[in-house]
Amino acid sequence: MVEVERLFFMGASQSSSSNSNGEVVFKTETPVQFSPTLVSQLADRQNASPVxxxxxxSTLDDQIRAKIKDEVGKLRREEEAVQKQIHTALEKENLDRERDGAGELADGTDSGIGAVKSSAALMGDLEEIRGKIERFQVRKSLQDWPQVRESREKLVECYRSHKASSLECWKEVEGFKDSVRTLEKEYFKTLQ
Structure with missing residues (x-):
């Protein structure tokens, strides 16, 4: 063992040198050569690693994010342009319909009275009809139908007196249903 160490140090002293950092550098006169199979295996490993x-x-991710951001921006601008075109076309079509349809029926003949001139006039007509309906509803209150009002009051009184057992009010419920049916029949007769 001592012989091997002595030979190693003898060889090391001839082929080594030390620099100012205290590192030992070994120099050899023989060039290093690798077998072709080792080189091909290392090349295969490097090519086989897709990661x-x-x-x-990180550079690839940044580039992809930038491309996606650009495409999204481009698509949004295109969408806004298409929406503006649709909006403009619809406005033009509505204005054309109002101009062409004022005073005409669907078959093109002049209706004379009641023709819609604009959407503002149409809204006014709708408000007038709504007012008429509300006035009609006010006139048709329960006071005009005493049997419905009486049966309703009986039902409410029964429910209040039988809070825990509301099923005992079945007679009042049936009476209320009958009075409503009678009211409906009379109302439908007036519509005919």
């Missing part, structure tokens, strides 16, 4: 380095992956 890029973290710096490369």
């Amino acid at each position: 890029p380095t973290s710096e490369r992956q």
Whole structure:
């Protein structure tokens, strides 16, 4: 063992040198050669590894994000332009209909009275009809139908007196239903 160490140090002293950092550098006169199979195996491993380095992956991710952001912006601008075109076309079509349809029926003949001139006039007509309906509803209150009002009051009184057992009010419920049916029949007769 001592012989091997002595030979090693003898060889090391001839081929080594030290620099100012205290590092030992070995120099050899013989060039280093690798077998072709080792070189091909290392090349195959490098080519077979599809995973890029973290710096490369981060650069690729940044480029992809920038492209996606640009495409989204472009699509939004195109969408806004299309929406503006649709809005403009619809406005033009509505104005044309109002101009062409004022005073005409669907078959093109002049209706004379009651023709809609604009959407503002139509809204006014709708408000007038709504007012008429409300006035009609006010006139048709329960006071005009005493049997419905009486049966309703009986039902409410029964429910108040039988809070825990509301099923005992079945007679009042049936009476109320009958009075409403009678009211409906009379109302439908007036519509005919």
